Amino acid sequence: MMKLLRSTSIRVRLLLLSGILCLFTAGTAFLGYNDLVAMEADMDSLYKDALLPVYWINDTRSNIQAVRANLYALMLTDDDAENQALLADIRRRSELNNRNLENYGKLDLDPFEIDRLAQANKNLAEGRRSLGRTIELAMANKNTEAYAYWRQEGLASLNLLNEDLVALSAYCAEWAEKKNEVNREEAAADIRFLVLLAASSVLFGLLFGFLISSSVMKALAGLREGVDRFAEGDLTVRFEASGRDEITLVARALADMAAKL
Known part of the structure; x- marks a missing residue:
């Protein structure tokens, strides 16, 4: 290994070390960037495919309960202004439910969600x-008949709808939990790999730096020994001139000087 290093200049060795360390750094940065992009996509997926559907479903269930309360209030009041306000709120909440379920249906749904959402609709x-x-019976002041009809015909459908919405909400929560577990495992694996890559970069830098410094110091030690002998008048000293680095160039120059003397 030392002979291989001596066959290149010190500048090339240092550039090679810097290049390899830069390569490790770039690799670590690239992997980290990819992980951040993947994490952003996962967070976006959790928001769009889990959080928003649960919000829409819960908002729909809340509106259903409010519509039910408005309906009971409609049966109990004879005030026309209050009735109109209750009807307006019922229509508003019905439109909100349409929008919620329509938004949910636009997502990339699983087969379970497609079937259950169709059943809910x-x-x-x-x-x-x-x-x-x-409402027609209540507005005609047939409140007893309206209440009986609602209990017999309406409540069953709303209870089934509520079951559908609960099932969809639970499915979204379960999907989010599984997705989060997968993300956690992938993040742990990525962290281990990045730590391994960083540790490898440090170890390689230390090892290669040690080899470079050792090759330089060994060559300098040999050159210094020869120079000391040369200074003492020993013109027969042999300088190591087998390499191609800067120290070898100095050694060759000294050898030529000794030959001319």
């Missing part, structure tokens, strides 16, 4: 038919 449509008929 079916139960929602059935519940709205019962809701419309109940």
Whole structure:
């Protein structure tokens, strides 16, 4: 190894060491960048495919409960202004539910989500038919009939819809948990690899630096010994001139000087 190093100049050795260390650094930075990009994509996926659906589902369930409360209030009041306010709130919340489920349906859904969402929309449509008929009876002041009809026809559909929404919410939470576990394992593996790469870079730098310094110091020691003898008048001293580095050039110059003297 020493002979190989002596066959190149000190400048080349230092440039080679710097280049290899830069390569390790660039590799570490590139892998770190890729990990950050992947982490950003995973976070975006968790937000779009898990957090938002759960928000839409919970908002839909909240609106359903509010619509149910408005319906009961509609059966109990004869005030026209209050009735109109209750009807307006029912329509507003129904539109919000349409938007929530429509947004959910636009995502890249799994087969389970596709089937369960279709079932939820079916139960929602059935519940709205019962809701419309109940409102008609309530607005006609047939509150007892409206309440009986709602309990018999409407509640069943809403309960089934609620079960669908709970199942979808639980599925999203379970998917997010599995995704998070996979991300955690991948992050741990990436950290181990980056630590190994960084440690390898340090060890290689130390080893190669030691070899370079040893080759230089050994050559300088030999040259100094020859120069000392040369200074003492020993013109027969043989300088090591087999390498190609800067120290060898000096040794050759001294050897030529000794030959001319």
